[in-house]
Amino acid sequence: MKKILTGLQPTGVITLGNYLGAIKQMVKYQNDFDSYIFIADLHSITVFQDPKTLRENIKSLVAIYLACGIDPDKNTIFIQSENEYHTNISWLLECTAYFGEMSRMTQFKDKSSKNANFSVGLFTYPVLMASDILAYDADLVPVGIDQKQHVEIARDIAIRFNKKYGDTFKVPDVMINDKGTKIMDLVTPTKKMSKSSENPKGVIRLLDEPEVIRKKIMSATTDSESCIKYDMENKPGISNLINIYSSITGLDKEEVIEKFKDSNYGNFKKEVADVVVDELSKIQNRYNEIINSYEIDKILDEGIKKTRDVAKAKYELMKDRMGLGR
Numbered sequence: 259m260k261k262i263l264t265g266l267q268p269t270g271v272i273t274l275g276n277y278l279g280a281i282k283q284m285v286k287y288q289n290d291f292d293s294y295i296f297i298a299d300l301h302s303i304t305v306f307q308d309p310k311t312l313r314e315n316i317k318s319l320v321a322i323y324l325a326c327g328i329d330p331d332k333n334t335i336f337i338q339s340e341n342e343y344h345t346n347i348s349w350l351l352e353c354t355a356y357f358g359e360m361s362r363m364t365q366f367k368d369k370s371s372k373n374a375n376f377s378v379g380l381f382t383y384p385v386l387m388a389s390d391i392l393a394y395d396a397d398l399v400p401v402g403i404d405q406k407q408h409v410e411i412a413r414d415i416a417i418r419f420n421k422k423y424g425d426t427f428k429v430p431d432v433m434i435n436d437k438g439t440k441i442m443d444l445v446t447p448t449k450k451m452s453k454s455s456e457n458p459k460g461v462i463r464l465l466d467e468p469e470v471i472r473k474k475i476m477s478a479t480t481d482s483e484s485c486i487k488y489d490m491e492n493k494p495g496i497s498n499l500i501n502i503y504s505s506i507t508g509l510d511k512e513e514v515i516e517k518f519k520d521s522n523y524g525n526f527k528k529e530v531a532d533v534v535v536d537e538l539s540k541i542q543n544r545y546n547e548i549i550n551s552y553e554i555d556k557i558l559d560e561g562i563k564k565t566r567d568v569a570k571a572k573y574e575l576m577k578d579r580m581g582l583g584r
């Protein structure tokens with residue numbers, strides 16, 4: 259059975275973008291693949307996180323996975339930092355990755371330009387991500403399009419390592435949701451919907467109250483026309499809402515456009531709000547039941563037990579291939 263693997267950073271506000279870009283894909287494919295989903299807490303500390311809040315967010319994200327429909331019987335669920343072999347592997351890979359290729363990562367360029375005192379971890383972050391993926395010989399990595407470049411660099415690193423030291427890693431492929439690859443900010447629809455956005459009105463959080471979600475969608479930025487058409491360049495706001503509607507309902511963009519061809523923007527927004535609120539309310543109800551359940555620890559214990567052995571074996575193989583130790 260082929261393997262899929264993905265991770266999300268536990269940085270508090272899990273967004274509709276995270277859900278539609280990554281989690282929903284995992285739910286969709288969990289019956290067909292050997293599935294791994296983890297909490298990328300090591301990635302989150304590339305920028306400062308308050309320790310107490312981080313620990314709460316880690317647990318909350320596991321509950322979110324389960325509430326979204328990630329089935330613990332079909333997925334291996336674990337916390338990245340509990341498996342020390344990810345960072346061990348990462349060092350070995352760092353020594354095969356090039357400064358030049360890391361410097362070209364769009365996300366690094368973007369984030370480092372916003373803060374002069376960025377951490378070295380922000381720079382080496384894609385190598386740790388490659389370790390997460392390569393440790394398990396994942397075939398496919400479901401992510402939003404903003405992470406595509408990082409999966410591609412993981413491929414490059416795997417190919418290079420295999421060439422230098424002999425076949426060690428499976429070369430992974432990226433898996434992008436074909437419906438609404440990138441969910442954009444509701445206020446500034448030319449920008450991706452992001453946890454770190456300055457304006458909370460543009461970002462739908464998975465745990466936002468239904469009324470808050472409704473308000474955000476109803477006041478989403480649109481254009482001065484009144485036709486529901488998909489045109490990311492000239493009508494980014496409406497196109498984003500089409501993407502959201504399509505991703506949630508599973509309808510193609512064309513079907514969405516046909517369905518709303520006679521609607522005005524107000525009616526269309528209301529319908530988008532309805533499907534989002536409906537989907538997220540169900541998730542929130544389940545979340546509230548799960549968050550204080552002991553099952554979470556049991557699931558994580560099982561996850562780490564299984565993944566530590568696998569990642570350790572990969573680390574030992576790498577060391578052997580590289581001539582490290584005795």
Ligand code: TYM
Nearest residue numbers: 264265266267275276279280298387401402405440441451
């Ligand atoms: P993170 O936590 O930034 O995002 C988690 C997932 O959500 C997707 N995503 C989006 N998709 C569509 N529209 C958006 N607006 C949007 N915003 C975020 C991201 O593409 C991602 O799939 N480095 C990763 C976590 C990670 C990982 C890995 C992923 C660590 N190791 C190994 C896959 C495999 C990250 O920071 O994602």
